[in-house]
Amino acid sequence: MALVMLENVSRQYRLGGQTVHALRDVSLRIDEGVFLAIAGPSGSGKSTLLNLIGCIDTADSGRIVIDGRDVSGRTPDQLADYRARTVGFIFQTFNLFPVLTAWENVEYPLLQFPELGKKERRERVARFLDLVGLSKFAGHRPNQLSGGQRQRVAIARALAVKPRIVLADEPTANLDHQTGGEILRLMKAINQKYRTTFVFSTHDESVMAAADRLVRIEDGRIIGLGVRQQSRWVMVKADADASMEALER
Numbered sequence: 001m002a003l004v005m006l007e008n009v010s011r012q013y014r015l016g017g018q019t020v021h022a023l024r025d026v027s028l029r030i031d032e033g034v035f036l037a038i039a040g041p042s043g044s045g046k047s048t049l050l051n052l053i054g055c056i057d058t059a060d061s062g063r064i065v066i067d068g069r070d071v072s073g074r075t076p077d078q079l080a081d082y083r084a085r086t087v088g089f090i091f092q093t094f095n096l097f098p099v100l101t102a103w104e105n106v107e108y109p110l111l112q113f114p115e116l117g118k119k120e121r122r123e124r125v126a127r128f129l130d131l132v133g134l135s136k137f138a139g140h141r142p143n144q145l146s147g148g149q150r151q152r153v154a155i156a157r158a159l160a161v162k163p164r165i166v167l168a169d170e171p172t173a174n175l176d177h178q179t180g181g182e183i184l185r186l187m188k189a190i191n192q193k194y195r196t197t198f199v200f201s202t203h204d205e206s207v208m209a210a211a212d213r214l215v216r217i218e219d220g221r222i223i224g225l226g227v228r229q230q231s232r233w234v235m236v237k238a239d240a241d242a243s244m245e246a247l248e249r
């Protein structure tokens with residue numbers, strides 16, 4: 001069974017007097033353990049798709065099933081606890097608490113789990129800071145860390161809750177090319193070692209190239225699905241010839 005399933009999902013927003021069709025009739029299955037890129041130009045619907053999978057937004061129509069649970073028709077508030085245990089988020093702007101240390105930022109989401117004792121919580125924070133190579137920086141606040149180190153803290157924070165899926169909205173967009181590459185390699189190493197499912201959005205070709213699955217989105221529609229075989233994308237679905245060309249690199 002797919003970890004994530006979307007069936008005929010649409011989402012529109014009212015903006016001024018206009019209706020913006022952010023997602024139109026999107027159907028998609030995401031298997032467990034994939035390293036999947038959602039790629040498309042600015043405004044194509046990437047963040048909207050991630051927000052729906054992450055249960056921080058609700059579809060207007062269609063069905064969404066995450067890890068066997070139908071979340072359609074529930075409000076983000078109703079799904080808060082489920083979301084906290086199921087989804088880890090990574091953002092392009094890192095979204096760390098500036099007054100908290102790296103350790104405290106990673107610990108913060110764990111505080112809402114009453115079943116986690118202090119000792120287990122500490123072990124978890126230490127383990128995930130170590131995993132991202134930041135044990136020595138546990139006492140540093142975000143402004144004492146580089147951009148790449150901040151994103152590593154955010155990765156540790158996302159993983160510490162042991163989520164079923166990690167969603168990353170343009171995780172390398174605020175990093176220079178080399179640091180972005182290091183962050184991608186770290187995420188990929190975690191994906192390969194622990195089979196953690198990663199779904200990340202990007203409009204950067206070099207970021208897409210790190211993925212093993214590709215979802216091409218344009219104007220709120222999926223226009224192509226690619227599967228990586230060795231060094232090239234193999235087309236699984238294309239509604240437009242242009243997208244096939246783009247996928248076969």
Ligand SMILES: Nc1ncnc2c1ncn2[C@@H]1O[C@H](COP(=O)(O)OP(=O)(O)OP(=O)(O)O)[C@@H](O)[C@H]1O
Nearest residue numbers: 013014015020022041042043044045046047048049
């Ligand atoms: N809360 C909102 N209110 C109104 N319109 C919105 C809202 N969120 C998204 N939109 C619109 O929906 C469309 C899709 O936006 P979305 O942020 O999902 O695209 P994106 O591909 O992630 O873009 P970017 O790469 O620029 O972040 C855009 O036209 C955007 O302006």
